[in-house]
Amino acid sequence: MNQPPRRRLGATRVLISPIGLGCMGMADFYGEATDTVSTDLLHSALDSGVNFFDTADMYGPWTNERLVGTALRARRDEAVIATKFGVVRTEDGRFLGLDGTPEYVRSACDASLTRLGIDTIDLYYQHRVDPNTPIEETVGAMAELVGAGKVRFLGLSEATPDQLRRAHAVHPITALQSEYSLWSREPEAEVLATCRELGITFVAYSPLGRGFLTGAITSTNDLAPDDFRRNNPRFTGENFQKNLELVRAVNTLAAEWGITPAQLALAWVLHRGNHVVAIPGTRKRSRFDENQGANGVVMTEQALAFLEEHLPVGAAAGGRY
Numbered sequence: 623m624n625q626p627p628r629r630r631l632g633a634t635r636v637l638i639s640p641i642g643l644g645c646m647g648m649a650d651f652y653g654e655a656t657d658t659v660s661t662d663l664l665h666s667a668l669d670s671g672v673n674f675f676d677t678a679d680m681y682g683p684w685t686n687e688r689l690v691g692t693a694l695r696a697r698r699d700e701a702v703i704a705t706k707f708g709v710v711r712t713e714d715g716r717f718l719g720l721d722g723t724p725e726y727v728r729s730a731c732d733a734s735l736t737r738l739g740i741d742t743i744d745l746y747y748q749h750r751v752d753p754n755t756p757i758e759e760t761v762g763a764m765a766e767l768v769g770a771g772k773v774r775f776l777g778l779s780e781a782t783p784d785q786l787r788r789a790h791a792v793h794p795i796t797a798l799q800s801e802y803s804l805w806s807r808e809p810e811a812e813v814l815a816t817c818r819e820l821g822i823t824f825v826a827y828s829p830l831g832r833g834f835l836t837g838a839i840t841s842t843n844d845l846a847p848d849d850f851r852r853n854n855p856r857f858t859g860e861n862f863q864k865n866l867e868l869v870r871a872v873n874t875l876a877a878e879w880g881i882t883p884a885q886l887a888l889a890w891v892l893h894r895g896n897h898v899v900a901i902p903g904t905r906k907r908s909r910f911d912e913n914q915g916a917n918g919v920v921m922t923e924q925a926l927a928f929l930e931e932h933l934p935v936g937a938a939a940g941g942r943y
Contacts (some may be wrong), residue, residue: 624676642675749779778799834857
């Protein structure tokens, strides 16, 4: 078996898959999922050499961590498991807001450890910065979890460069996870450079534009009735039609290269730097295998120029949420 590709996780000695697996859709937001199918995919991912898995307590809510933990537990030493806290939901799924208080950090971590069925979380993210709690207090509490052996490394999600620097001054931040793709390029302004400077891995979530950049979505009829994208600004009305034009450019270049649009989009993300990794989510083995094929795609200057022309910063119509 060929050695799978790896990139360093922050300033640690841990090596992770450049294209990991986002597990959110196995429990929430993208229509009905089947635990048996999801578990098979998680096992197949390990078999293929992928070792970086992303979940969160609020996915489900709470059910995704149980699924991921159960599937990976027997092969714990092969998996780098990332989870998150801070977005508070009720059992029926309603959102109650953000909580970054030290008390909540501690209780959320213990709850995640229990659901995952593991002794230590490899990478623990604050899912969103709580505007009502100084980030220094939140990260201070997260650092205590590292000292207690409950967490190995710390991360933030959707944090600004200033927030990232303030957090990093309290305790080393290993990873920053934010949305990044050909149609969500905001991190290029400052965030990517800040991560490189501080030795932080940038983890791109939704690197396929929530599936839009795969070319598989040509109508809202392609989405399940309870798929949250049906209410996403980029998937509705005139925005949808305008964004289809962006996808056509990706399709054109991918066809010329003999690869899929998803592989082109993922290769573009990975090309942004060796400190960048991606966590596309899927529930299908065929899509997982397709995504992993992007590891072997090498971007050329001509391809980069083509994509810059057709999908410049701010090209997507509609807000991210």
